[in-house]
Each structure stands twice: as C-alpha cells, then as structure tokens.
Amino acid sequence: MEFESFLGKIVKIETERHDLPLFGRLLHETEEFLKIEKRNGLIVVVRKDQVRSIAATYRQPEGA
Numbered sequence: 001m002e003f004e005s006f007l008g009k010i011v012k013i014e015t016e017r018h019d020l021p022l023f024g025r026l027l028h029e030t031e032e033f034l035k036i037e038k039r040n041g042l043i044v045v046v047r048k049d050q051v052r053s054i055a056a057t058y059r060q061p062e063g064a
Helices: none
Strands: 010-015 022-029 033-037 043-047 051-056
Touching: 010 033, 022 043
Parallel strands: none
Antiparallel strands: 010 022, 010 051, 022 033, 033 043
C-alpha cells in the first residue's frame, strides 16, 4: 500500500477539499481510505484520492 510507512505515526495530511491540514495518528489503510485518530480521540476517514500530501510530523511520541 502507498502509505504503509506512515502507519502508527502522527501525520499531517493536506486534502483537495479542505484548506486546513489534518493532524492525527494514521491507524489503518484500505484500498480507498485512510483512517486517522485525532488527538481528542475522534476518528476521521479520508479518501486516498483526495490526499494532496502526507508527512510525518517532526516530533513523534515514544514508540511511534
């Protein structure tokens, strides 16, 4: 899968339809979607074809 190296890491995702980036832990990747857990515990699902860019954040918690 394309985003395998980011699984379990805190990432910044920029998407086509939103001006502000999404920050959270990448939990799961399927053929079409990415599942992200935000800091407040909210789970967000993003379509992979809407992802403009993804990057691991500079500071990662222990074990990430």
